[in-house]
Amino acid sequence: MRDGGTGAGGTSSGVAGVPGPFPGGAELFRLDGRVAHLNHGSFGAVPVPVARAHRRIAAAAAADPDAFFLGVPDLLAGARARVAALLGADPDGLALVTNATEAANLALDALRLAPDDEVLVTDHGYGTVVAAAARRARTVTVRLDPGLADEEAVREAVLAAVTPRTKIALLDLISSPTARIVAGPGLLRALAARGVTTVVDGAHAPGMLADPLAGGPDLWFGNLHKWGYAPPGSAVLAVAPALRDRVPAPVPSWEDHQGFPRSVEYRATADYTGLLAAPEGLELLEELGAGAVRAHNSALAAYGAGLLARLPGVRPLPSDARLAMRALRLPARFARTKPEAEALREEVMARLGCRVLVWPWADGGGIRICGQVYNRAAEYERLAHGLRPLLDGR
């Protein structure tokens, strides 16, 4: 499913093709209004009602620590059940964890890899996640041309790299720099048919996709603190039945004898308050109307991408209307390395007051923008207007 550029959703501003604000969206957050926060995909942001729920849980913990901590395993089980229902996941196969990076390491440990086992990854994969595989086994990197037309072309490129030696495929559901669907259901089923175990990095999927576990991955993880409106440090790891008893506890503790998922979730005396507030985030999304939020976010990101695409040398990458992120290539002399990308990101912030992701690529990196209910069309206009002289070297 590709989108055709601007105005892919509601246009309540009255100006044709310019998406209007999401009613009440900006007021749900306490973001610094001087900054255009166009990078929700990196760290998310916590809506006020979720922050309030988080504080209520922390207050209960402070009021009677004994009662709170003795009850934590059951409280976590309750939160897990709510999250599982909202994600459409099997509650017995889901564990609450801290973040996608932790989940990736646990997932790979569950597979008990030998150093010469072959793990397929792509060059769009997330650094810490790919590194987790490389520490345990031999990675084979599929180079995906960022310009590949659609999900089917991505699928064919990945499948072409599968050999009889391929044991595991560790793939993004939604790639971070390039905002592409990689591990869609078609690819997951094709890999399973070839006997390849699938590990899916769904960091961006909870809240962004209506059916984030489609295709039946063997191991799957996703952050709740990005598009699920949860407090930072909230994520889930979903595991197929045959692998559940192989997932190690990150810190073996008093619940270790209980097995998955309690053994994974409980790590002695720790701050569980964010995880316990996490379901409030996904529930808020439902209250707002998940479909309306997704359409709004996608339309805004598409609008911004349309503006940026008018800048000389900036080329939009193929996009997907289900996603609230868009990526564009910059002229070849920009962001060729990580330090160059970080320097440009900081310059965009310092000069334009816009938070964006700038990603490095050998022959010229790219920029990623996001749409969220707190964003306004004017913020993307400011970015596009200010980026022109910056790219011209002025």
Ligand SMILES: Cc1ncc(COP(=O)(O)O)c(C=O)c1O
């Ligand atoms: C695709 C992807 N995977 C993994 C991560 C890591 O997430 P975390 O820092 O929460 O572990 C990110 C973070 O942005 C990501 O985009």
